[in-house]
Amino acid sequence: xxxxxxxxxxFNVPEGATVAFNCTYSNSASQSFFWYRQDCRKEPxxxxxxxxxxxxxxxxxxxxxxxxxxxxxxIRDSKLSDSATYLCVVNINTNAGKSTFGDGTTLTVKP
Amino acid sequence: xxxxxxxxxxxxxxxxxxxxxxxxxxxxHDAMYWYRQDPGQGLRLIYYSQIVNxxxxxxxxxxxxxxxxxxxxxxxxxxxxxxxxxxxYLCASSSLNRGRDGNTIYFxxxxxxxxx
Numbered sequence: 102x103x104x105x106x107x108x109x110x111x112f113n114v115p116e117g118a119t120v121a122f123n124c125t126y127s128n129s130a131s132q133s134f135f136w137y138r139q140d141c142r143k144e145p146x147x148x149x150x151x152x153x154x155x156x157x158x159x160x161x162x163x164x165x166x167x168x169x170x171x172x173x174x175x176i177r178d179s180k181l182s183d184s185a186t187y188l189c190v191v192n193i194n195t196n197a198g199k200s201t202f203g204d205g206t207t208l209t210v211k212p
Numbered sequence: 213x214x215x216x217x218x219x220x221x222x223x224x225x226x227x228x229x230x231x232x233x234x235x236x237x238x239x240x241h242d243a244m245y246w247y248r249q250d251p252g253q254g255l256r257l258i259y260y261s262q263i264v265n266x267x268x269x270x271x272x273x274x275x276x277x278x279x280x281x282x283x284x285x286x287x288x289x290x291x292x293x294x295x296x297x298x299x300x301y302l303c304a305s306s307s308l309n310r311g312r313d314g315n316t317i318y319f320x321x322x323x324x325x326x327x328x
Contacts, residue, residue, distance in 0.1 A: 133315055144302055144319040145255070188254070192315045200245075200306075200317055204254030 104128060105191050107203035115211055118179045122206045124189030125171045133192040134165055134172045138185045139205065145188055148174075179210045215239065216320035218303050223325050225290070225297065233288045233323045235303030244286035245304040245317065248272060255302065261286055262308065290325060298327050 107124045114120050126134075134151035149156065151163040151172045162175040172189055186205040216237045225231045237244065246258040257270030261280040275294025280286055286305075290297045303320040 135316065142300075144322050147316060147318070150316065190317070200315055202247075202255045 104201045105203040107206045111207040113209045114179055119177045121175045122187055123171050123173050124203050126191045130193050131191045135190040136174050137188040140185050181210050184210045218320035218323050224328050228292045230289055230291050233301055235286045236284055237305045241305035242308045243306045246288045247302040249300045297325055300324055
């Protein structure tokens with residue numbers, strides 16, 4: 102079993118749709134959680150951190166469920182420009198080399 | 213501008229040659245990383261370093277070497293021992309802050325290596 106697992110998709114949704122991705126992690130000692138966005142042939146870029154209390158940034162909402170060991174990303178009112186691969190990242194803060202990336206979920210938003 | 217600079221962006225290597233990818237950061241980050249990404253795949257950790265003159269192997273270190281002589285610099289050498297080096301290589305860095313956003317990783321723009 103992978104340490105961090107994501108549904109690879111692809112998720113194909115129409116503009117304006119709401120879409121949600123989940124990411125499960127296996128190590129209960131994980132302390133930091135992030136969502137990154139990666140466009141085709143580009144580097145990953147930080148989308149948002151995920152906090153225990155949940156956090157929102159515009160159309161994006163991230164949540165953490167420690168009991169069930171998963172994080173989620175909700176995108177409301179999808180735009181064409183949201184088409185990308187979304188990577189979840191889980192980190193055990195005590196060791197800088199222990200950031201584990203999921204393989205990503207691909208989203209395509211269609212007109 | 214603050215950030216991570218990788219060079220070259222595109223590199224072609226003949227079989228049997230060693231090549232070195234450059235990575236420089238001016239974010240004053242302690243930790244630096246090298247990842248490899250194959251088409252349609254996730255990121256795999258090659259090497260990482262938390263402090264000058266020290267580094268650790270990641271999941272796929274065979275056929276690669278690194279050095280960390282300066283805090284700002286973490287070059288990666290792809291040696292001839294790496295049997296399938298064609299890939300997208302990403303350098304990254306992070307602070308070792310143990311706060312809520314601890315270890316947020318920032319990436320350079322990547323280097324595309326092709327063996328010809």
